Amino acid sequence: MPAPAFLLPSHPLDPRRVDPQFVREARLLRDLGGEHHFVDHDALLAGDARAAVDRVPAGLGAFWYRGWMLPSARYAGFAAALAERGGQLLTSPPGYASAHELPGWYGVFEGATPPSVWLPLGGDGVAAGAADDGRGAGQEPPGAERLAAAVARLGGQGPAIVKDYVKSRKHEWDEACYIPELADLPNVARVVARFVELQGEYLAGGVVLRRYEEFARVAWDAGDGTSGGDGDGPRRAVEARVWWLDGEPVLVGPHPDMPGSPAVPDLSVVRPLVRALGCRFVTTDLAERADGSGWRVVEVGDGQVSELPRGIDASALLVSLLAA
Secondary structure (H helix, E strand, O other): OOOOEEEEEEEOOEEEEEOHHHHHHHHHHHHOOOOEEEEOHHHHHOOOHHHHOOOOOOOOEEEEEOOOOOOHHHHHHHHHHHHHOOEEEOOOHHHHHHHHOHHHHHHHHEOOEOOEEEEEOOOOOOOOOOOOOOEOOOOOOOOHHHHHHHHHHOOOOOOEEEEOOOOEOHHHHHHHOEEOOOOOHHHHHHHHHHHHHHHHHHOEOEEEEEEOOOEOEEEOOOOOOOOOOOOOOOEEEOEEEEEEEOOEEEEEEEOOOOOOOOOOOOOOOHHHHHHHHOOOEEEEEEEEEOOOOOEEEEEEEEHHHOOOOOOOOOHHHHHHHHOO
């Protein structure tokens, strides 16, 4: 049985070249004897999936995608356009949505991840006024009554963070991410409204409130993000990113935000949960509690659109995917 081929985003200005973000993976694939072809990410986002895959040879069979994130609806269109050309994404559209969006994976990981509630912005999880790709466009934040009910479901007090189904805005921590006290409903509303405003058309699905948990931290003083240390830099939570294929970990490394940081997570709790999720290729971001009582799942993601940290050797990962 032939090895799966890979689909990588083409360069925005030259469809014959790979997107600069994925040059390293393209070279490594070539060195490993793998085959890759280009897709037009901008066309995928615009909803023109047929145009996006028109450079992919017909009849090649199975593919792994390695590229930028896509809204779940756009991923489904991507899969359908490939199927018309005799191709099959090895991660199905339902599998992609389950791993990519918090409501898809939370039920499996509940108890191993911070308690969470979510508020769809629209009747079917698509923001009100959004295009059919699942991204918000001019949407309004949840009203006071919905927010109060969500806060009550989360316990009504204590710190929390706000995010959407996929991403937070942790770089605007005080402004659009961290909520010091859920009981302060006016401030909850302010932080949520600012988050929705800043996410704009890129807001995925709806608003999520998650209990804030304190994780073990290290000093991080590398201005370029390439190394850490014990200097005078801010102390940041250390996360590990684990890449799973068919329920087995094939690559363990630091989170891309802190390449080179120490990260040796205990996988005993998360391994059966990944298998229970039933998605072929996923990532889990893990962090150790500050009191040393165990590792927590911070995020789950689809492996096709999860970023590799700089400097990590991805050979084992790509070899495993080529053999899948």
